[in-house]
Amino acid sequence: MQNKFISDKIAIIGIGLIGASIALAIKHKKLPFTVAVYDRDEAVRAEARALSIGDSVADELAKAVVGAGLVIMAVPVGAMASVMQLAASHLSPGCVVTDTGSTKRSVIRDTIGLVPEGCHFIPGHPLAGTEFSGPGAGFPSLFEGRYWLILPNGADAEKVSALEDLLAGLGAMTEQMSADYHDRVLAITSHLPHLIAYTIVGTAVDLEQDLKNDVIRFSATGFRDFTRIAASDPTMWRDVFLNNDEAVLEMLQRFSEDLSYLQRAIRWKEGDKLFDMFTRTRDIRRSIIDAGQD
Amino acid sequence: MQNKFISDKIAIIGIGLIGASIALAIKHKKLPFTVAVYDRDEAVRAEARALSIGDSVADELAKAVVGAGLVIMAVPVGAMASVMQLAASHLSPGCVVTDTGSTKRSVIRDTIGLVPEGCHFIPGHPLAGTEFSGPGAGFPSLFEGRYWLILPNGADAEKVSALEDLLAGLGAMTEQMSADYHDRVLAITSHLPHLIAYTIVGTAVDLEQDLKNDVIRFSATGFRDFTRIAASDPTMWRDVFLNNDEAVLEMLQRFSEDLSYLQRAIRWKEGDKLFDMFTRTRDIRRSIIDAGQD
Numbered sequence A, B: 001m002q003n004k005f006i007s008d009k010i011a012i013i014g015i016g017l018i019g020a021s022i023a024l025a026i027k028h029k030k031l032p033f034t035v036a037v038y039d040r041d042e043a044v045r046a047e048a049r050a051l052s053i054g055d056s057v058a059d060e061l062a063k064a065v066v067g068a069g070l071v072i073m074a075v076p077v078g079a080m081a082s083v084m085q086l087a088a089s090h091l092s093p094g095c096v097v098t099d100t101g102s103t104k105r106s107v108i109r110d111t112i113g114l115v116p117e118g119c120h121f122i123p124g125h126p127l128a129g130t131e132f133s134g135p136g137a138g139f140p141s142l143f144e145g146r147y148w149l150i151l152p153n154g155a156d157a158e159k160v161s162a163l164e165d166l167l168a169g170l171g172a173m174t175e176q177m178s179a180d181y182h183d184r185v186l187a188i189t190s191h192l193p194h195l196i197a198y199t200i201v202g203t204a205v206d207l208e209q210d211l212k213n214d215v216i217r218f219s220a221t222g223f224r225d226f227t228r229i230a231a232s233d234p235t236m237w238r239d240v241f242l243n244n245d246e247a248v249l250e251m252l253q254r255f256s257e258d259l260s261y262l263q264r265a266i267r268w269k270e271g272d273k274l275f276d277m278f279t280r281t282r283d284i285r286r287s288i289i290d291a292g293q294d
Helices: A019-028 A042-050 A061-065 A077-088 A106-113 A159-169 A180-203 A209-217 A223-229 A234-243 A245-267 A271-290 B017-030 B042-050 B061-065 B077-086 B103-112 B157-169 B181-205 B209-217 B225-230 B235-245 B246-265 B271-290
Strands: A009-013 A032-040 A071-073 A096-099 A124-125 A147-149 A174-177 B009-013 B034-038 B070-073 B096-099 B124-126 B147-150 B173-176
Touching: A009 A061, A009 A124, A032 A061, A032 A245, A061 A077, A071 A077, A071 A159, A077 A096, A096 A159, A106 A180, A106 A234, A124 A159, A124 B034, A147 A159, A159 A174, A180 A209, A180 A223, A180 A234, A180 B173, A180 B181, A180 B209, A180 B225, A180 B246, A180 B271, A209 B181, A209 B246, A209 B271, A223 B181, A223 B225, A223 B271, A234 A245, A234 B124, A234 B246, A245 A271, A245 B181, A245 B235, A245 B246, A271 B181, A271 B209, A271 B225, A271 B235, B009 B017, B009 B061, B017 B034, B034 B061, B061 B077, B070 B077, B070 B157, B077 B096, B077 B103, B077 B235, B096 B157, B103 B124, B103 B181, B103 B209, B124 B157, B147 B157, B157 B173, B181 B209, B181 B225, B181 B235, B235 B246, B246 B271
Parallel strands: A009 A032, A009 A071, A071 A096, A147 A174, B009 B034, B009 B070, B070 B096, B147 B173
Antiparallel strands: A124 A147, B124 B147
């Protein structure tokens, strides 16, 4: 691939699972960039140095972003505005800024006014991750064959194409959409499933000790899949729910109605209603397998 | 292993994922038994013959169970009583009858009065399965290293030990418990997770078409795990919810309260409550990994 940014320096702010994986993928795939990484947590910076994440680990945000053609904000969505605020006066004219946050309306709302004239903010969201967090959780193939959503939000087509080239270079498939639509899709595909997984695991945490121990032992029957999801980073997910509250609450309302319907069917022993619902849900699984998403 | 039943014939009634896997495991592990299988569905019997499941595929239930030292009822829990009723007059004195149903209080309640004098009913439940169903879904290693719960329910220790030997021969780890306790543990580890997965996938099914298509495309962010669970056999799961309604409704009540708590925290932007809950749920994941259940 060719570098179409104003310089071959990429700055990554936040060296968690996502930030570290981007740095590792750029190196692993020998893309023509120099990567400077920064994290506000000194222990994380030390870990990044030990793991050789990025070509340099900066001790100040300003040093990471100065001269960069692309700045990637890979921090929890609640921290995007303060990163942009700290970075703004050090950004080079013509540079592109993107982020990897899981909510997009809030990130645009919080940061758009802070982007300096002449810089190009193109929000993004890689649909990739694991239940692990921190620089040690990163790996270079995280984005391979995964979607990376882009919200051009009126940015120059040339800059959008530069960003898309890089993301394709990381192995991702890019897709453009609006922030509103993004937040609705993610509310049902990701945010609500996480909220529900957190809830059911929380319900189990509050069980009496004997029962809880056996829930752990006999978890291989459905519950275990939920605990994996519910082991995700608490800060990131707190921020997701605070920042996509509208779409999540709407989907949660629908979910609760549907759950009450099944609850009532169980209470009144209406087997046909249960059977109908359990048959309809099978088709969606088939569609996912057909779409190659399994 | 040694056969401790009154004969070396094992009858398996119901040739679904579980029944087929038991037959395949007995053959694969060269256990000293002859296996007769039966299913009330002619097409399933034909498939079982084509796949060489069991040493013989009987066309009548009576022919499968006659002379058997062990009869395994591997049918949906709502069908256990009718299987026992059909089998009763053909069972040999001294034989053991077990089942593989996911609810235990209801199976005991429905069948205990139908077991002939001199036969030994020892309910059981293998904690193993996949989202696939039917004879073609069976495979011999399904029970390898998995728990198989046994409810002696007052049966002769010698008969219980004969059954446990066989199950260990299939690769399973047996555990004894009471029906009440079984139904409570399974309500939270398996039944409630399935109900919730069915619900959220059902909620997605009802979305407008464009959004639904993108939910399928971008499912790799949590939702996909739920669709796998929600693809499980509708008949089996209808019967589970109708037959473990008490324990499921109790756990569902707790779950709903916990979900309302998080919903309220989102609405009122109480980030600390969300963060606390998301931190507590992480520990259970750690316990499951420590318990070797992942």
